[in-house]
Amino acid sequence: MNAKRCIKLLAALLTVVGATSAFADDDGGNVVGCTMPAGTVALVQKQLAVVVNLSDANGGIFKPNRMWSAVVDRDGHLCSVIKTGDAWPGSRAIAIAKAYTANGFSNDALALSTANLYAPTQPGGSLYGLNNTNPFDARFLANGTGQGRVLGGVVTFGGGVALYLGGKVIGGLGVSGDSACADHAIAFRMRKLAGLAGIPGGVAPDKTDNIIYATNSVPVGFEHPHCFPSDLSPSKIETP
Template sequence: MNLPDGNGGIFKPNRMWAAIVDRQGHLCSVIVTGDAWPGSRAIAIAKAYTANGFSNDALALSTANLYAATQPGGSLYGLNNSNPFDARFLEQGSGIGHTLGGVITFGGGVALYAGGKVIGGLGVSGDSACADHAIAYRMRKLAGLGSVPAGQGPNNTDNIVYSTSGSPMGFEHPHCFPSDLSAAKIEQIPSH
């Protein structure tokens, strides 16, 4: 998704991996654009799995929303170790139809909604966690799969909540770079 604002990231145009899992966590699709970091493939898959696995029909939690609670001393500390990624499927082109697992708790994963129900997850990786979140959030919106029931972000969404202090708390995520897009900017999709 190459937009004039660059999604607030490092790369313009974006170099990304995107993955989709169904509600059962089975990998449905993985795509890559440009010269994306090879290691980001597994991260995109795990972000999709995480957003799907920790959202339900009553509450959407993006992977960005899980950041603070999973840090040392947080109420979900250790969550990242709960569902390990199946490394047998690290090779590009593998894993479709399988549940690969993995838990990533920084920006870039969002649940997918249709008819008020979670139908899966979308994970994006290849830039800063903040840019990854902006891209995933915008992709979901463009696909018409973003009607979340409720969330912990601005306006009852699962959008990113940036920490205003040194240590993120609650459902906050740290800023990545000065170029990070605000939650309000993420909601807007500029024309090409």
């Protein structure tokens, strides 16, 4: 074999090795599985089938709603991803990122839903640029991947809430597949039905992390824009 052919083969081999190493299992202890209390994840996810079939359709586009639902533990590890109906494939990653966001920016002093983060992350807002932090790990976009890993992702519109037990955050719930406003209603209701809504306080007028609809054309503070005329009011979201 001549020298030129050897060089070409070596270059091809290095390309393959490089591509392989870029996607290798190099998480450094990132894969540990879910550390939430036994039975909690199943309890939360069980509520999806109930909530998407409510008569008010959660104010959304579809009836019943077609949703992805994801749960992460306090360290952000993906515990579960399920779907109901022909949900948009792109919403899988969004649901996971919403769960990660709500968990990541809530604590035992204040709960922030992803809906609460809309206004402050707009240009000129105090949290502008937050969406560029903690990027989603695109290696695990495909359905059925990422279990037990921290996938990250930051989403700042409705659909993610932190899960509380004994006054402490134990993880996050994210749903996606309808309007952002309906997504919020579904996540908020699922958490309540699962008995994991004992938050310490929130930025909404009633001291919860419920959605706060903008009163003017430009959302301010912790407000979120309306999605459609069918949006449920915060009080109706509270009482499924």
